[in-house]
Amino acid sequence: MPLLTDTKALLLGFWTTWKHIFRRPVTIEYPDEKRVPYPRFRARIVLTRDPDGGERCVACYLCSAACPVDCISMQAAETDNGRRFAAWFRINFSRCIFCGLCAEACPTMAIQMTPDYEICKREIMDLVYEKEDLLISGCGKDPEYNFYRHAGIGVVNRRGGNPDEEPPVDPRSLMP
């Protein structure tokens, strides 16, 4: 019977509205009032440092390869002691979709998402962040990890000096 069901639906709707009149509002008066997102929230990206204070990023190009919108670019370079680092590192936040794939791809835990979601700008070039805008002085998540203490190339520890390595062998030795 359409008349009966229609009336029921109508009343149900009015009832729901009526109920909400007495509820507390959920709308937040941004920007007077600000919400604190969870630590795993994906917003503005930073480049972190390892526990020894060195730049974590080794400019391996994996984040830029993973990025679906191609908004990361960089140039790798080498210091005198053989450490690979980013000579420049640029993220175009006007293109970033905050998917977090870069952070997931990063083998050194360098690139990380932060909960800072307030990055609107009037000038589009202000959304293009250079390395000096991205690099922070802390470790962010995974505060213990230093890639160079695991990679066997002898930058932080001498060659063969990492915990999972034997000291360099002598190839001229004839011992069995």
Place this chain on the structure above:
Amino acid sequence: MPKLIIDNIEVEVPAGTTVLEAAKKVGIVIPHFCYHPALGSVGACRLCAMKFLEGPVKGIQMSCMVPAQDGMVVSTTDDEAAKMRSLVIEWLMTNHPHDCPVCDEGGECLLQDFTVAGGHGIRRYRGKKRTFLNQCLGDYIEHEMNRCIECYRCVRFYQEFAGGSDLGVMGSAARVYFGRFEDGALASPFSGNLVDICPTGVYTDKTARFRARYWDYDMAPSVCPHCSLGCNTIPAARYRELLKTMARRNDAVNGWFICDRGRFSNSPVNDPERPRHPMIEGREAGWDEAFDALLFRIGELCELHGEGSLAVVGSGRLALEGSALLPQLAGLLGAGFLCYFTDDGAGDRTATAVSLLNTDNAASMADVRASDCIAIVDCDLLEEGPMMLLAVRQAWRNGAPVLLVGEHSPLEQAKAASIEAVQISFLEEAPLGLFENPVVICGTKNSSPAAIEKLARAEARVACLLPGPNAFGAALLAREHGGTSLAAAVATGKVKGIVAVEADIPVELLEGVALVAAFDWLPTEVVKKADIVLPTTAWTEMDGTFVNNEGRAQRFRKVMTPGLPIKGLPERYHASADKPAPFHPPRVHRKEPPGGDLRPAWRVIMDLIERLGGEKTEEPLSGKLEALRDLDPEGEGVRIWEIDG
């Protein structure tokens, strides 16, 4: 031809083909490290296991060691074989460092690919990794021994294939070490191939160290311009900088490899001194203005010195497209001289060599590799065409005697590739008649035209090394259009103006010349002296064709966009021109890359032709050369005689 069944697919291969290759032929690639088509099989890495179900051998076998035979039924997907492969790759990885992010091989690494393809993902081994100390191997190759998986490819290439003696294998047990006896630059002129041949990142290109990843390279099939052999290459560029050059396989020409000159001569393309803008009397100008000025000055010149006082000069390094348009340009400009070569001797010798060669007697590098006796006449291959030496070595390894003829064939070249050669004084002394496939290799740098002519009478095929990647094409055009050499033209005393199109002209020839115009991409002496400069693109920045020393036309493709490299971009192109240039690329938007307003030489010539009232076309190759328009850059190339008929 044996017929076998691999994964239910029937495949027929030539006798002697390994089962690994037979599987590749039907698109099944089984992980393998020690096998390389140019080096053969040794069965050292134990990775290429397949299960042989029927036929003369049964069970799990290393497929690179088993020649295909009739009646074989092979499975690559068999559980036992797959398990074996995953275990082998797992133990090959036990000592491998955790350094892919800082390894230049990453992204183009066979070890990465085959570890995944072999089915190994998570490390189980908890023991410590063995480590090595590295060596300094010179300015071109970086050494990182921790990454080695002991496949022996490097020593097999270096010692057996290339005849080098200063890189080898040392040590025993888990200490097997690949390197030199002590630190020092690698001596072989083919050492750069270690970068390509090592399946891991032990040897990487030091000149491109930490510059880019494989997936970011601008790449295209190209041809090496550094001598006349026309080896096939893949140049790789990034951010408008040519970073490195890799070998590209072409069985008719270079095979799998290239020489160190071809691999490591990338810097001229990135030279900050390169002409980047049209210049009139040292002042930057627009293209139209420069064309107007050039035509005005040429008009003036003709009025003053009469018709025919202009010489249009090409060269052996100018691509065929530009070379083929020169006669039309010379005609429209009323030039008295059309020159494809600068100096008399080189022009004559190249012309003699080119008229001597024909489709039957011109020997390719593949012919040299298959030859059974080789005479090198008045030629230092290390200088005139290094890869020819590698081809000679392959013939020598198969038993061909190698004769060095004449005083200009130094013994050092044979020593560089560990070839035992016999020195003789005259070609007539060589017993070429006793052999089935003899080849005579002749240079054009130090020999005389008469000596080159004599080769026609030798009962052997001939390979001539010419001055420049397109010297053959230039000589053909010179013959067709009656070109002279610039030296001869200047000697007449009539030359008052020179239009040099990618031509290297000695300064003496420019003396007393009232007008010099240079179209070039290199900052040559001519460009520095020229009144009008029109900047052209390098070979990596354009499509084009080179005709190599055996008359083989090969197409090269545009690799990169021309322009000043981002690295080291001058302040004037950044947002604040008065501050020191920052590390990062400019924060300003531009339609064109700075310094990128260059045109291929043929395009510059075509623009001039159009201004002079000639017919404008988009196709520089016309007439007989029209057949080369659709040349496949990834094919073997086309011999010039094949398009005639």
